[in-house]
Amino acid sequence: MLLLQLLVNGLVTGCALGVVAFSFSLVYSTTKIFHVAHAGVYTLAGYLAWSLARAGMPDIVGLIVVPVVCAGFGVVIQRLLYDPLAQRRATHLVVLIASLGLLAIVQNAIAVLWSPDILHFDSTWRVQTIKLVGVTLNYAQIATVVVSVALYGATLFATRHTGIGKRIRAVASNPFLAELTRLHPRRTYAMVMALASALVAVPGMLVGFDLGLQPYTGTTVLLTGTVAVIAGGVGSLTGAFLVSIVVTVLQNLSLLVMPGQWSVGITFLIFVAFMLVRPRGLFAAA
């Protein structure tokens, strides 16, 4: 039973991480920006939802409103930070540092405006539990799995079968050609940033419902997510999502054979070994 519970816990954490990973992958594969500030949007979403809940709004309102606000924030980041840097032909390193700087600003602003303390939502639905086949889950965990899988499916469908999705793929594939064919890469970048920010807001809130909010946790989540993006194959949403689940399930199951302090190290050792064998990642295009 311990095995099953650890497996399911890993699956829950992996689903949330998967959304972070594939939304990051969407930004990176399209804009080529290592958007570290994505972790800031993830964190901010939880705090915005917490404020709405404190103002008396049902949690479902936060789940609908906050992604829209975060989408707007994503556009602002693209327009006021990344676009000007691109126009000045800033190197990838400069853009990365700018993104890191923005992350630090967002995290510290959250600590000042809300609190550096761990905050918990007051709502009771999230801690109510159900027991299925000996596995206990609370509603926040169940919501995390259901919503994350739904978001993954919807994003995959949108990028493959809609006009916007095809445009994003075209710009990602060749921005120069996209410019010539009037696909407006800059507009597409803003669109991708909005979409990715809205997507990452959802696990930001759902994990907050389950585990509480802390201004600095987003960084670790994003770092693990980027590992999944690389191991899954850069540009592959499926790879990012599935490898995220594999990583967290492995981390959980490793507790059966070793103390917890080794689990992250061993998981990443497996990742390093895997990258030596398949450096382009699991689902990379040929």
Place this chain on the structure above:
Amino acid sequence: MTDHHRAAISDVAAAPVGRRLFTGALLAGLAGLSRHARAADPIRLGAVLPLTGPSAATGAQEQRGLQFAVTKFNAAGGAGGRMIEILYEDNQGRPDQSVLAFNKLADLNKVPVIFTGYTGPTLAMAPLATRKKVLLVNGAAQGDRLANASPYLINTLPVVRDEAAVAARYLYETGKRKAAILFQNDAAMTSGRDDFAEAFTKLGGTVIGQEQSSFSQTDFRPAILKLTSLEPDVLFVMLTDGLGALAEQVEQAKPGFTIAGTSFFADPTALRQKGSTGWIHTQVRVKAPPETAAAFKQQAGTEMDFFGIQYANAGSIILRTIAGVMTDKAELSGEAIRTKLFAIRQFNEIIPTEFKTNTASMQIDVVKIVDGKDEFVKSYTSE
């Protein structure tokens, strides 16, 4: 006397009488003005706390506690008419930043006292405190090595060894024989793990498993699951943060063992959670009088938790000592404040505290959390 002063006096001696008188009067006037200005100048003390970064929640509460003590002290007239001002430096909870901050406060601002916290940063600053004779005051860190780190390091609460020993003794007395440990991987909490394991084993108990967590971690489910599978009688928890999340996840897992810990369990976030009911913990006397807690809440806009109380207490102890040094008309130095502190020895500011050594002795209670409140179980004394 500096060369500049010597030159000024020799110039006066060489001048004609009238000019000498005028210059002398001018110098005397300036000296008087300087003395007057100095008497009105605030007494500046330093504090090196984690004001940003993952430990910022704790650092902010420590800052509020200190500021509470200072405000109260200044409102009562200060030390010999001089107000107290604290210069805060942010160390982000890091030892390297702490050393830089310490040097700045000691060398540039010439403060005689520096408040600090966290075992790692405090240990990093302790040799500097010895060398520069600046009194380092630790209000909350409990790592065992702090007890002997420097003659200029004052710990205003017992080290974790004392509490862990009391917890082990109480748990063994109440029939617990198999213990598991969940600890945070920092110096103080690791000390706590080792101290508890040693004390519990010495009494005849067995530690059957342990899991660690990182600071500000909120997902304890894997650790709880694994330790539950070992079927311990008690889970000894050494965490300073995330206790609210732990309580929620314990409530979800409903394990059949007792959960025990130390004074860090006096966390309002944890106490609010239903899952914390039944937790046992040692408690150095950290209950502030109700009127003090209310005044703190009014000033700081938040509840007076463990760290708030500890730093209000540490601040009050040092401010009372400084007032004593001022009354003695002694020079306000780290050395003089240290000597005076041991001369006073017994303090009854917010928490009754005695200094037989550099580390405070306090009464340690064992309490049980019931519906968000501590219920007294038994009392022991730390040495």
